Amino acid sequence: xxxLDALHDERAGGPRRSRRSVISWIAAGAFAACAGVMxxxxxxxxxxxxxxxxxxxxxxxxxxxxxxGSVVEFPDAxxxxxxxxxxxxxxxxxxxxxGCTVRRTDVGFECPCHGSVYDAAGSVIGGPAPKAxxxxxxxxxxxxxxxxxxxxVVPAGTHLEVAS
Amino acid sequence: MTVERPAIPAxxxxxxxxxxxxxxxxxxxxxxxxxxxxxxxxxxxxxxxAVADNFFFHIHSAKVRERTLRWKTTxxxxxxxxxxxxxxxxxxxxxxxxxxxxxxxxxARMQDLHGAVFFGRxxxxxxxxxxxxxxxxAVAHMxxxxxxxxxxxxxEFNWVVGVVxxxxxxxxxxxxxxxxxxxxxYWAITVGTAIARYAPVAGDEIRYFLLGGGDVGGEALLRxxxxxxxxxxxxxxVLIGLHFWRVRKDGGLARPTSPDASxxxxxxxxxxxxxxxxxxxxxxxxxGLMAVVPLKTHNSxxxxxxxxxxxxxxxxRELLLLVVTILLLxxxxxxxxxxxxxxxxxxxxPNPAKAxxxxxxxxxxxxxxxxxxxxxxxxxxxxxxxxxPYLERRPGGEGVWFHPKRSAVNWLFLSLxxxxxxxxxxxxxxxxxxxxxxxxx
Numbered sequence: 001x002x003x004l005d006a007l008h009d010e011r012a013g014g015p016r017r018s019r020r021s022v023i024s025w026i027a028a029g030a031f032a033a034c035a036g037v038m039x040x041x042x043x044x045x046x047x048x049x050x051x052x053x054x055x056x057x058x059x060x061x062x063x064x065x066x067x068x069g070s071v072v073e074f075p076d077a078x079x080x081x082x083x084x085x086x087x088x089x090x091x092x093x094x095x096x097x098x099g100c101t102v103r104r105t106d107v108g109f110e111c112p113c114h115g116s117v118y119d120a121a122g123s124v125i126g127g128p129a130p131k132a133x134x135x136x137x138x139x140x141x142x143x144x145x146x147x148x149x150x151x152x153v154v155p156a157g158t159h160l161e162v163a164s
Numbered sequence: 165m166t167v168e169r170p171a172i173p174a175x176x177x178x179x180x181x182x183x184x185x186x187x188x189x190x191x192x193x194x195x196x197x198x199x200x201x202x203x204x205x206x207x208x209x210x211x212x213x214a215v216a217d218n219f220f221f222h223i224h225s226a227k228v229r230e231r232t233l234r235w236k237t238t239x240x241x242x243x244x245x246x247x248x249x250x251x252x253x254x255x256x257x258x259x260x261x262x263x264x265x266x267x268x269x270x271x272a273r274m275q276d277l278h279g280a281v282f283f284g285r286x287x288x289x290x291x292x293x294x295x296x297x298x299x300x301x302a303v304a305h306m307x308x309x310x311x312x313x314x315x316x317x318x319x320e321f322n323w324v325v326g327v328v329x330x331x332x333x334x335x336x337x338x339x340x341x342x343x344x345x346x347x348x349x350y351w352a353i354t355v356g357t358a359i360a361r362y363a364p365v366a367g368d369e370i371r372y373f374l375l376g377g378g379d380v381g382g383e384a385l386l387r388x389x390x391x392x393x394x395x396x397x398x399x400x401x402v403l404i405g406l407h408f409w410r411v412r413k414d415g416g417l418a419r420p421t422s423p424d425a426s427x428x429x430x431x432x433x434x435x436x437x438x439x440x441x442x443x444x445x446x447x448x449x450x451x452g453l454m455a456v457v458p459l460k461t462h463n464s465x466x467x468x469x470x471x472x473x474x475x476x477x478x479x480x481r482e483l484l485l486l487v488v489t490i491l492l493l494x495x496x497x498x499x500x501x502x503x504x505x506x507x508x509x510x511x512x513x514p515n516p517a518k519a520x521x522x523x524x525x526x527x528x529x530x531x532x533x534x535x536x537x538x539x540x541x542x543x544x545x546x547x548x549x550x551x552x553p554y555l556e557r558r559p560g561g562e563g564v565w566f567h568p569k570r571s572a573v574n575w576l577f578l579s580l581x582x583x584x585x586x587x588x589x590x591x592x593x594x595x596x597x598x599x600x601x602x603x604x605x
């Protein structure tokens with residue numbers, strides 16, 4: 001700021017910006033805004049809106065295909081479906097610790113990666129796992145088939161009753 | 165009456181040489197248009213010009229301190245890291261000619277490299293062992309810099325660049341680890357990226373972004389490939405350039421300060437310290453003359469040190485180290501094959517599922533507590549590493565191994581590195597099925 005400008009400021013009773021600096025600030029602001037929007041859009045581009053791979057809902061067949069007390073694993077979906085009496089439930093096989101696939105054992109489940117142990121209901125009974133295995137909603141489609149929805153996590157112990 | 169003029173001799177600048185002369189002189193002219201200095205520089209001036217005139221050599225100053233070239237000063241660790249990086253670039257580009265980053269093809273391409281492609285297994289082995297050597301060498305280089313106090317003022321920022329380069333090296337290794345798409349790769353990345361979920365607030369989002377989906381699959385493979393072959397190498401090249409440039413701009417390798425200089429520096433509060441002078445105004449170096457005058461020059465802080473021409477003293481040693489690097493990596497590639505397990509299978513985790521060895525210390529910590537082991541402690545360590553030169557208050561000890569003034573911080577550094585090393589050893593050799601403690605013998 002030149003001395004003349006400073007004098008100007010004093011007379012006007014406050015600092016004044018020159019026209020040039022205002023235009024510069026507007027230009028810089030516009031540039032920053034464009035750069036910001038561009039960066040944001042590029043990041044959004046990198047975040048897929050549609051993912052390939054298996055769907056979160058999948059059908060596992062008619063209830064009568066499962067005998068009472070049966071335990072059936074679906075390795076691709078990493079889900080185990082159990083039937084006791086007329087009640088169906090689905091439990092995730094993905095370890096809540098670091099995402100390894102757990103194995104079924106006599107007492108429940110066991111993770112091979114870091115040794116987390118779960119009981120039959122999926123509750124943690126040993127190892128570093130921070131929370132229990134997820135239970136998924138099981139529903140009956142109008143066509144009479146059972147459907148498991150991996151996006152719909154339900155409280156442990158939730159069952160689907162199918163009248164036989 | 166005509167005046168007889170004396171014959172004016174032809175100006176040699178205007179003379180047009182004959183075709184014969186032009187053609188005969190052509191090779192020499194072409195050569196001298198590319199390389200301006202003579203074939204073997206003999207005088208000090210020619211040696212200085214050989215460095216200054218050459219695009220590739222002028223990364224060096226015309227002369228280096230003799231101390232810089234002694235093995236004990238650096239153990240050549242930074243240069244070895246760079247050499248290994250160059251080997252990785254060359255072998256990596258070669259491997260790219262046969263590799264396809266697709267979940268259905270990648271594994272078959274790896275098998276092709278082993279069986280069908282001439283020299284394929286050797287190049288893959290070199291790439292693999294070089295990648296692991298680079299992690300070791302970068303850590304060793306970091307230890308050398310710290311233990312000799314070379315990260316201290318005015319070299320703080322270059323240390324920060326170095327820490328970032330170390331992290332990029334690890335990320336580079338991590339992204340490369342997935343590419344074979346075998347069981348080892350698949351589960352190491354599954355475990356590694358699951359650690360990101362424990363990051364507060366955005367954990368799941370970070371993982372989704374990194375993998376391009378909820379699980380390690382084809383999208384993740386493609387993303388890791390792009391990061392591995394394009395994004396990370398570019399960033400690393402730029403930062404390595406910055407790293408080298410700063411070495412010279414910060415005054416070359418750290419060296420013990422003269423008694424005068426150290427007296428000036430003691431007991432001055434950080435904000436009262438004078439800014440680092442690149443071109444000292446008092447008793448400054450005569451940079452122009454330095455190139456020509458043999459043997460001795462005066463340093464800005466008053467002491468006299470022997471200097472030698474970079475060509476051939478420094479460049480010769482560098483070439484030797486490059487040859488040794490390639491030789492050792494080739495021998496390793498001949499004697500040991502890079503591992504390749506069965507194809508990736510999402511439903512059958514191996515027992516135990518282990519991350520790459522340099523992350524096994526991390527995995528060992530994760531097995532006690534996922535948040536603290538995977539996110540908390542590593543974050544603290546990285547912050548500590550980044551801020552180390554700014555946190556160290558006591559001046560002095562630059563350029564000297566295990567300087568008594570710095571014994572406290574040196575012990576702290578060694579015990580942190582040692583702890584990580586022990587954890588890595590435990591994770592590598594003492595963990596068996598279900599991550600239970602086993603003995604390797």
